[in-house]
Amino acid sequence: MPRLQSAAELEKYRAQILAGRNPAKPCIAVCAGAACDGMDSAAVAAAFVAAGAPLGDKIEVRTTGCHGYCEKGPNVVVTPGDICYFEVQPADVPEIIAATLKGEVVERLVYHDPNTGAKAVHMNEVPFYKHQTRLLIGDNPKIDPMRIDDYLAVGGYAALVKALSEMTPDQVLDEVKKANLRGRGGGGFPAGSKWETTKNAPEKIKYVIVNGHEGESAAFMDRAMLTGNPHKILEGLIIGAYAIGAQKGFMYTRHDMPLLEKHVRNALAQAKEYGLLGENILGSGFSFDVELHFDVGIFVSGESSALMRSIEGNPPEPRPKYIRTSVSGIWDKPSNLNNVETWANVPQIISKGAEWFTSIGSEKSKGTKLISLSGNVVNSGVVEVPMGTPLRTLVFDIGGGVRDGKTLKAIHFGGAMGGSIPADLIDAPLDFDGMSKLGAPIGAGGLLLMDEDTDMVEVARYLMDFLTKESCGKCVPCREGMKQMLQILTRITEGKGQQGDLERLEDLIQVTGVASLCALGKTSGDPLKSMFRYFKPEYEARIAAGSGEPK
Amino acid sequence: MTDIVLNIDGKEVKAKAGMTVLEAAQQAGIYIPTLCHHEKLEAFGGCRLCMVEVESRGWTSYVVSCLYPVAKDIVVRTRSPKVDNIRKVLIEELLAHAPDAPELVKMAEEYGSDRNRFAREASFCVLCGLCVRYCDEVKQKNAVSFFDNGSVRQIAFVPEVAKKECWECQECFALCPTSYAQAAYLLTEALAFPGQRKTPAKSAKDLALKSRMIPITPVAM
Ligand SMILES: Cc1cc2nc3c(=O)[nH]c(=O)nc-3n(C[C@H](O)[C@H](O)[C@H](O)COP(=O)(O)O)c2cc1C
Ligand code: SF4
Numbered sequence: 001m002p003r004l005q006s007a008a009e010l011e012k013y014r015a016q017i018l019a020g021r022n023p024a025k026p027c028i029a030v031c032a033g034a035a036c037d038g039m040d041s042a043a044v045a046a047a048f049v050a051a052g053a054p055l056g057d058k059i060e061v062r063t064t065g066c067h068g069y070c071e072k073g074p075n076v077v078v079t080p081g082d083i084c085y086f087e088v089q090p091a092d093v094p095e096i097i098a099a100t101l102k103g104e105v106v107e108r109l110v111y112h113d114p115n116t117g118a119k120a121v122h123m124n125e126v127p128f129y130k131h132q133t134r135l136l137i138g139d140n141p142k143i144d145p146m147r148i149d150d151y152l153a154v155g156g157y158a159a160l161v162k163a164l165s166e167m168t169p170d171q172v173l174d175e176v177k178k179a180n181l182r183g184r185g186g187g188g189f190p191a192g193s194k195w196e197t198t199k200n201a202p203e204k205i206k207y208v209i210v211n212g213h214e215g216e217s218a219a220f221m222d223r224a225m226l227t228g229n230p231h232k233i234l235e236g237l238i239i240g241a242y243a244i245g246a247q248k249g250f251m252y253t254r255h256d257m258p259l260l261e262k263h264v265r266n267a268l269a270q271a272k273e274y275g276l277l278g279e280n281i282l283g284s285g286f287s288f289d290v291e292l293h294f295d296v297g298i299f300v301s302g303e304s305s306a307l308m309r310s311i312e313g314n315p316p317e318p319r320p321k322y323i324r325t326s327v328s329g330i331w332d333k334p335s336n337l338n339n340v341e342t343w344a345n346v347p348q349i350i351s352k353g354a355e356w357f358t359s360i361g362s363e364k365s366k367g368t369k370l371i372s373l374s375g376n377v378v379n380s381g382v383v384e385v386p387m388g389t390p391l392r393t394l395v396f397d398i399g400g401g402v403r404d405g406k407t408l409k410a411i412h413f414g415g416a417m418g419g420s421i422p423a424d425l426i427d428a429p430l431d432f433d434g435m436s437k438l439g440a441p442i443g444a445g446g447l448l449l450m451d452e453d454t455d456m457v458e459v460a461r462y463l464m465d466f467l468t469k470e471s472c473g474k475c476v477p478c479r480e481g482m483k484q485m486l487q488i489l490t491r492i493t494e495g496k497g498q499q500g501d502l503e504r505l506e507d508l509i510q511v512t513g514v515a516s517l518c519a520l521g522k523t524s525g526d527p528l529k530s531m532f533r534y535f536k537p538e539y540e541a542r543i544a545a546g547s548g549e550p551k
Numbered sequence: 552m553t554d555i556v557l558n559i560d561g562k563e564v565k566a567k568a569g570m571t572v573l574e575a576a577q578q579a580g581i582y583i584p585t586l587c588h589h590e591k592l593e594a595f596g597g598c599r600l601c602m603v604e605v606e607s608r609g610w611t612s613y614v615v616s617c618l619y620p621v622a623k624d625i626v627v628r629t630r631s632p633k634v635d636n637i638r639k640v641l642i643e644e645l646l647a648h649a650p651d652a653p654e655l656v657k658m659a660e661e662y663g664s665d666r667n668r669f670a671r672e673a674s675f676c677v678l679c680g681l682c683v684r685y686c687d688e689v690k691q692k693n694a695v696s697f698f699d700n701g702s703v704r705q706i707a708f709v710p711e712v713a714k715k716e717c718w719e720c721q722e723c724f725a726l727c728p729t730s731y732a733q734a735a736y737l738l739t740e741a742l743a744f745p746g747q748r749k750t751p752a753k754s755a756k757d758l759a760l761k762s763r764m765i766p767i768t769p770v771a772m
């Protein structure tokens with residue numbers, strides 16, 4: 001493939017791809033995402049490939065990233081019609097192929113409502129999918145992440161073409177600011193103002209970075225996006241670099257996911273080959289390159305300054321200086337860091353405009369949010385809904401409620417730096433500020449359902465245990481404060497609580513929260529704070545009883 | 552060249568741009584406790600004992616003075632009920648490791664810390680990093696380093712380097728607020744390269760001289 005020299009050449013090439021594809025030709029998309037892969041979707045894909053090969057061009061088989069409904073993997077979607085088959089085994093393959101060739105449906109493999117037995121064949125009828133707005137993850141079943149042409153076929157890189165050929169960097173920045181895109185990595189900080197800070201910083205050399213570390217426990221949507229549709233994030237990053245005036249980008253991601261690494265490496269190489277990265281991108285005069293970096297496997301390496309030190313080749317310790325990384329980051333150059341999902345939102349904002357984007361979501365939180373659903377939920381998986389969606393929709397309509405007919409006790413958001421709210425707050429809308437006020441900030445979007453049997457002291461102990469291992473250990477309030485909190489919580493769960501434990505914990509939460517160097521320590525007491533707000537009697541009873549059984 | 556005026560504990564203090572609040576305070580004879588700070592080393596921000604209250608444009612925040620840059624018209628309070636409580640608890644946490652370290656015992660008196668408040672884990676090292684950073688930044692030998700993260704972080708001598716460098720130097724021993732550095736070295740020596748010293752041990756007087764050359768506590772009032 002020769003490098004594409006201009007926007008027009010890219011559009012011509014896209015037209016060629018589309019002309020070569022027949023939308024009526026059946027395509028079988030087999031999910032190879034992490035969850036389905038764990039259920040040996042590879043064997044299913046291999047069976048489809050083997051059975052499809054002798055059929056020549058009558059049928060196409062595609063392996064893709066996560067479709068979303070991980071609970072029911074291995075997942076298979078057949079187009080046209082988006083027919084969803086669940087829990088597909090290699091033995092089911094001949095039947096699916098035969099039915100597909102005849103334009104029929106294998107009834108026994110489609111969705112059946114667990115209560116009524118009612119069938120749902122097409123994606124937009126399956127309860128898990130039909131309450132979602134899948135602007136970001138919706139393309140996953142349509143794309144083989146190893147093929148840039150698949151991304152181009154769904155309109156990929158059209159936003160980059162628009163930005164480079166019709167907009168100035170300032171106009172791009174303006175659009176993102178108007179869209180009020182807020183960071184998806186935990187803080188909800190407006191991306192546009194961060195971009196602007198880096199753009200306006202005096203240094204000429206600037207960097208843009210994708211935070212794909214995703215260390216938050218119970219969060220798995222960033223890897224679903226990055227593995228399933230790497231070009232979308234890359235396109236967002238290139239557009240951001242153009243707006244900010246950065247010459248170089250970094251993708252910082254997990255070291256422990258071979259498929260993710262393979263897809264991202266391949267995407268970078270293909271983008272370069274096509275002329276979407278490197279010198280003089282699409283003849284626009286704008287040059288930009290991206291380097292891939294891997295994390296060191298502790299949670300704190302996702303923190304902005306620790307991540308940047310890690311990219312420099314140093315241990316991932318947060319930097320204690322009082323200066324923002326957007327002004328002085330990697331090698332003291334202005335460095336703009338955004339989360340995977342934040343970058344993934346950029347192309348559609350440029351293609352469809354800020355006005356369209358702000359029409360989705362709640363008053364202060366715009367667009368959709370990817371949520372990882374897990375815990376005691378019927379349907380675990382990656383979900384995408386407009387901001388402002390009531391938690392009830394997420395938990396019951398999409399999630400199918402609590403497993404094993406149990407009742408809901410609490411909803412936990414944001415992993416070890418998040419919080420738990422009781423079931424009676426289920427009508428709260430999914431919103432950055434609203435959820436923070438309730439004490440369960442969305443964080444990166446890991447939603448954990450907890451049923452009636454959940455021991456809230458144990459939950460806090462578990463999360464604290466996680467953090468004591470995942471902090472860097474540099475500063476006293478975090479390292480020592482968490483160690484002491486963990487010891488006290490462990491004692492309480494062992495039925496050896498003492499008078500004064502709650503006061504000790506409250507003192508530690510307060511001091512650790514104010515005095516710690518980075519946000520890991522500062523927010524490490526947040527789960528516990530939410531417990532004291534909503535579940536304090538459970539702690540008191542546990543300490544008073546002095547026994548291992550909750551009252 | 553004094554170009555910034557700020558207020559520390561009700562006193563107008565003049566400082567140069569680029570100075571930290573700690574430096575400005577020390578210059579004005581105002582004492583702020585520190586543990587991980589050393590004037591020859593890059594600021595670390597680890598112990599958090601030097602935390603002060605800063606009021607700026609109506610906002611109150613808590614910052615470590617060894618890193619926070621001076622700014623025009625900020626109001627700094629080196630003591631307040633909240634600041635004192637932070638120090639009290641931090642000292643209690645440190646005493647769990649080194650209950651008899653003189654510096655800590657002295658501070659505990661000042662801030663009313665209870666040395667028995669938290670579960671003991673007498674590991675003696677408080678991970679201030681003075682030994683590690685001194686060996687790195689001043690001696691450029693890296694004979695002692697941090698290992699591991701989080702709650703299991705520790706310092707350790709690297710035998711291959713320690714064998715060659717430490718006995719002749721020993722400068723970090725005097726910096727250590729808990730005397731763990733020396734103990735850790737001797738243990739490393741006993742385990743990794745026993746009986747290989749080339750010169751006799753330094754006298755107490757030698758060490759004291761060295762430690763005076765590298766003061767660790769800021770000039771008090
Ligand atoms: C301990 C810690 C871990 C973090 N881990 C991540 C992470 O895995 N992914 C991420 O995007 N942001 C993470 N963050 C937030 C980042 O520091 C940063 O705010 C974010 O990447 C900025 O992107 P955004 O504005 O697009 O959200 C973490 C923060 C802390 C304090
Ligand atoms: S708060 Fe915790 S993770 Fe952050 S710098 Fe301090 S010890 Fe490291």
Ligand code: SF4
Binds near residue numbers: 675680706728
């Ligand atoms: S050995 Fe001493 S100087 Fe070194 S980190 Fe531990 S307490 Fe600090």
Ligand code: FES
Binds near residue numbers: 069382
């Ligand atoms: S991994 Fe297959 S649906 Fe999520």
Ligand code: FES
Binds near residue numbers: 586587595596
């Ligand atoms: S002296 Fe400032 S943090 Fe230790």
